[in-house]
Amino acid sequence: MPAMFQLDEQSQMVGSVIRQWCQSTLVPKIPALEAGTEMPFDLMKKMAKAFGFDAMLGGAVKKRIAKLRTGDAPPDDDGEKTLSKSMGNPMMMHVVVKELSRVSPGFAMGFGVSIGLVGGAIVSKGTADQIEKWGLPVSTMQMIGSWCLTEPDAGSDAFGAMRTTAKPTADGGYVLSGSKTFITNGPGADVFLVYAKIDRGEPEAERGLATFIIERTMAGVTVGPPFKKMGMRDSPTSEVFFDEVKLGVEHLLGGKEKGKGGRTDTKDSLGSERSGVPSMAWGIIERCYDASLAYVRERKQFGRAIGEFQAVQLKITDLFLKLRTVENIVFRLAWMQQNSIKDMPYINASKAMSAQLAVEAAMTAIQIHGGYGYMEELGIEKLARDSKLLELGAGTTDINLLAAARQLIGVTE
Ligand SMILES: Cc1cc2nc3c(=O)[nH]c(=O)nc-3n(C[C@H](O)[C@H](O)[C@H](O)COP(=O)(O)OP(=O)(O)OC[C@H]3O[C@@H](n4cnc5c(N)ncnc54)[C@H](O)[C@@H]3O)c2cc1C
DSSP: OOOTTSOOHHHHHHHHHHHHHIIIIIGGGHHHHHHTSSOSHHHHHHHHHHTTHHHHHHHHHHHHHHHHHHTOSOTTOOHHHHHHHHTSSHHHHHHHHHHHHHHOHHHHHHHHIIIIIIIHHHHHHSOHHHIIIIIHHHHTTSSOEEEEOOBTTBSTTTTTTOOOEEEEOTTSOEEEEEEEEEEETGGGOSEEEEEEEEOSSSOGGGOOEEEEEEETTSTTEEEOOOOOOSSOTTSOEEEEEEEEEEEOGGGBTTSSOOGGGHHHHHHHHHHHHHHHHHHHHHHHHHHHHHHHHHHHHHOEETTEEGGGSHHHHHHHHHHHHHHHHHHHHHHHHHHHHHTTOOOHHHHHHHHHHHHHHHHHHHHHHHHHHHHHHHSGGGSHHHHHHHHHHHTTTTSOHHHHHHHHHHHHHTOOO
């Protein structure tokens, strides 16, 4: 691990090539992605190929499969670590997300959900066969993944109010029914990681939670049209419906039921999802700071650069501090990942704080840019729209802060 608070050479290099790729390849596509006339999935695949993610991650995942087959790895070994270690160090993935988020937080989100959440969960919790069949292609972006927890009536109360059920069948399989909403990558995903309660006729409160890997082409799976949204328009979101989908046990993540312990798998994924939000906030704030700094030096009013006015100067310091604060949060998260430290209150609270700072930074940047900031051309208004999602997705700000408080105090409610 490099010295904290300073990017190691490898991460700097990755950051700079991703930034170039964003300018040459991603930025020109943003209008079509935002308008929904183009989907981002081919571009995600191209990016993974261009930067050798497929080779890098694929190699690590194959090693894990071999270890599982020979019994050299405990089944609950942390596969998430396998993925981030294969990238050299965990900071590199944060830098990739940061660079993408400078121009398209939605693209970063879709990419992260597929590789990190879905790929990570299958590689860390799946059997060797599941990793080979789904974990490998999702981790190498040959397949796109969606992570399906939220339901129309189960948002913050995702576990308690969950209605999607999997009924065991006589042949050892399941029949799964239910619907999920607000699903990132839904319109283009090949594989859905679906959370459901196992229904053996017991009272709802006693049902265990399980995770299923479901392919888009299976009978009974349908996907709604992309939602029209305030922001993150370059990340297609939809409902996904499951109508009596017949699943063999090979679709049950990990190959066996864990009863109420199934929630732990979901909570691990939630932790990893929340750990990804600060690097998105980092990219948004860094772009706001860079653009604002350049603008206050060049924009003249009353015969002077606006950077000479104290009210404007204060806004620059505010953006600078927000940038350094979130950057430090990401350094700490990377250090925690490197050292396998799961500090959940920190993950929950820092996710909430980074999201808030990103929203505030985007609004401040618009204020600094005046009317030009409100226009689409500069791309700052997009960051303001997109940043708001960080306060909602992966648990709302209040839910994350309350979770951190409960963990710190040691109470359940
Ligand atoms: C663009 C987008 C992409 C998404 N992608 C995915 C995805 O890929 N997969 C997925 O599973 N989900 C996804 N989500 C869903 C997201 O995780 C939920 O929106 C989020 O968990 C909040 O749930 P909700 O929207 O139902 O809000 P609700 O739970 O209805 O909350 C409404 C309000 O009530 C507050 N509230 C609720 N309960 C409490 C409480 N106990 N104490 C205090 N306040 C409370 C909340 O903080 C919020 O302000 C996505 C959402 C969006 C908008």
